[in-house]
Amino acid sequence: MKKVFTRPKSLKSAPFHYCPGCGHSLLHRIIGEVIDEMGLQERIIGVPPAGCAVLAYNYFDIDMGEASHGRAAALATGLKRALPDRIVFTYQGDGDIAAIGTAETIHAAARGENITTIFVNNGVYGMTGGQMAPTSILGQNTTTSPGGRKEKRDGFPINLSEMLAIAKGSAYVERTAVNSPSNILKTKRAIAKAFQVQIKGAGFSLVEVLSPCPTNWKMSPVEACKWIDEVMTASFPLGVLKDFTGDKKDVH
Amino acid sequence: MAFAPFHARRSQSRSTVPKVLMRGNHVVAEAAVRAGCRFYFGYPITPQNEIPEYMSERLSKIEGGVFIQAESEIASIHMVIGASMAGGRVMTSSSGPGISLKQEGISFLSGLELPAVIVNMSRGGPGLGNIAPAQSDYFQATRGGGHGDYRTIVLAPNSGQELADLTFEAFDLADKYRTPVVILGDGMLGQMMEPVEFRPEIPIKKLPHKDWALTGAKGRPSRFIRSLILDPGEEEEHNWKLMRKYEKIAREELRWEAFAADDAKMLVVAFGTAARIAKGAVKRVREQGLKVGLIRPISLWPFPFKALRDFSKKVKHFIVFEMNMGQMVEDVRLALEGGGEVHFYGRPGGIVPTPLEVSRVITSQYYQKRLG
Numbered sequence: 001m002k003k004v005f006t007r008p009k010s011l012k013s014a015p016f017h018y019c020p021g022c023g024h025s026l027l028h029r030i031i032g033e034v035i036d037e038m039g040l041q042e043r044i045i046g047v048p049p050a051g052c053a054v055l056a057y058n059y060f061d062i063d064m065g066e067a068s069h070g071r072a073a074a075l076a077t078g079l080k081r082a083l084p085d086r087i088v089f090t091y092q093g094d095g096d097i098a099a100i101g102t103a104e105t106i107h108a109a110a111r112g113e114n115i116t117t118i119f120v121n122n123g124v125y126g127m128t129g130g131q132m133a134p135t136s137i138l139g140q141n142t143t144t145s146p147g148g149r150k151e152k153r154d155g156f157p158i159n160l161s162e163m164l165a166i167a168k169g170s171a172y173v174e175r176t177a178v179n180s181p182s183n184i185l186k187t188k189r190a191i192a193k194a195f196q197v198q199i200k201g202a203g204f205s206l207v208e209v210l211s212p213c214p215t216n217w218k219m220s221p222v223e224a225c226k227w228i229d230e231v232m233t234a235s236f237p238l239g240v241l242k243d244f245t246g247d248k249k250d251v252h
Numbered sequence: 253m254a255f256a257p258f259h260a261r262r263s264q265s266r267s268t269v270p271k272v273l274m275r276g277n278h279v280v281a282e283a284a285v286r287a288g289c290r291f292y293f294g295y296p297i298t299p300q301n302e303i304p305e306y307m308s309e310r311l312s313k314i315e316g317g318v319f320i321q322a323e324s325e326i327a328s329i330h331m332v333i334g335a336s337m338a339g340g341r342v343m344t345s346s347s348g349p350g351i352s353l354k355q356e357g358i359s360f361l362s363g364l365e366l367p368a369v370i371v372n373m374s375r376g377g378p379g380l381g382n383i384a385p386a387q388s389d390y391f392q393a394t395r396g397g398g399h400g401d402y403r404t405i406v407l408a409p410n411s412g413q414e415l416a417d418l419t420f421e422a423f424d425l426a427d428k429y430r431t432p433v434v435i436l437g438d439g440m441l442g443q444m445m446e447p448v449e450f451r452p453e454i455p456i457k458k459l460p461h462k463d464w465a466l467t468g469a470k471g472r473p474s475r476f477i478r479s480l481i482l483d484p485g486e487e488e489e490h491n492w493k494l495m496r497k498y499e500k501i502a503r504e505e506l507r508w509e510a511f512a513a514d515d516a517k518m519l520v521v522a523f524g525t526a527a528r529i530a531k532g533a534v535k536r537v538r539e540q541g542l543k544v545g546l547i548r549p550i551s552l553w554p555f556p557f558k559a560l561r562d563f564s565k566k567v568k569h570f571i572v573f574e575m576n577m578g579q580m581v582e583d584v585r586l587a588l589e590g591g592g593e594v595h596f597y598g599r600p601g602g603i604v605p606t607p608l609e610v611s612r613v614i615t616s617q618y619y620q621k622r623l624g
Contacts, residue, residue, distance in 0.1 A: 042470035042471075063467065065466050071333075071357075074327040074330035075337070078330070081291070081320070107327065
């Protein structure tokens, strides 16, 4: 019998520990499919973060080196400079990349490091129990923004991808989501393109993925997917933010 | 008489390479490149800026050489982690305040079991302090400074020649034990020019193969390097594994020098620049007939506890001289276990006393203790 659907080769046979409805499982699968389709399993190195995805090396059947909180872009820089013909990607959450690791990320982009960053934005610190993230939107209830995020008290959410798109060294920046079949397909295309950008040596590439966290958002998985479309995308609009790869049709 | 496995090895490997006059910071950088270091990541801070400056030039002229002036000390130590994961010989350098920022990465290097060389050309502190030579980072270097149960090998050179030799040793030790090694110098050693002979350059292909490095899972199972171990049983086993490694280092990698200690009634204990000054002071008081010797720990961790304890069977009076308010003196007291009387003399803040000043302290103590 012919198999028409199976686990990507670059994912191990291990059940995910992620909560029901969490975007990480989907995104792991998408990345696994892209690695398989592009034939990268033997030459790709991943850098998981501190956060919910810290155990990513239990799931990806590729070489992986763990970074401390926020430092993935610096660690990936060291890896990539030492092994310029390998593909190096970081997988980071919003707290990791847009709070504690802001400097490392911005400077990796400014240097035009040939690395790819998958930035998972779910607007909360998931692993530590749902505290306010740098990307929690105004009004969002978290365990450290009771009554909703207020700009006077908590400041504004940060649009890191827009900032990174300004950096001269970034080649490709796109924001997608994994809340619907069509957005999942767009995310897959974006990640494949980001890896291609790296293979070409065009510079820093980043895909920000809006990802549901039903547990900490205190919603059902279906409500969480709807909330991304109806609320979150107003602060974090989907689309290509930068494309210096010559592929003009994607540019806004 | 010197306990001399380190010096013996050094003299054997001497080639006919002529001596060159070089600044200490340049010596460290050149020795690192000759030891096979191809990756350097750092951030400017005085008094060690000549290291990144030299590396930027030197590594740009070598195939595969990588120099990055990072956005911070934190970023630079994590770039070190990345290049080390890839299997390279890698170095960073800084001074006190910058080393404070690198402590996160040093803890991770230890937990991840990755080799790296970290140079601290220390300066006056705490806080911004100043840029003058000081030894106030002894605790920071030998007690880890970062979080978790770990040790770093700490080597304390006292001359340009030792900066060259110990830099070579540092890379070998780091690879041998898969652990970070700290070279603890100071602004004096970094800035001072001295004649130096370098060991011949090690060809990269002759460096030890690293069967744990991340290079892409080609023709082998995939690997991961991590320090997160959620299961307490597994984390305890990891800590035991690290401890067994540290115990082996403590047994096998002790380095220290004894000078004029055989018939001594009083011993001065000092490291690095302070030991250089103390040696001058000891020579001076010896000329006056005082039976005083010098013990110079070269590896600050592992610390030569047993050697000092053994000396205390014959010698009961010790003077510890440091360019700080008294840090290594705690290890000396631990070593003696009450078996000797310890007098501390310290000059912090970037003051570098003369041998004459230290010899006066020695003489005064010597007669107060009625040794002569």
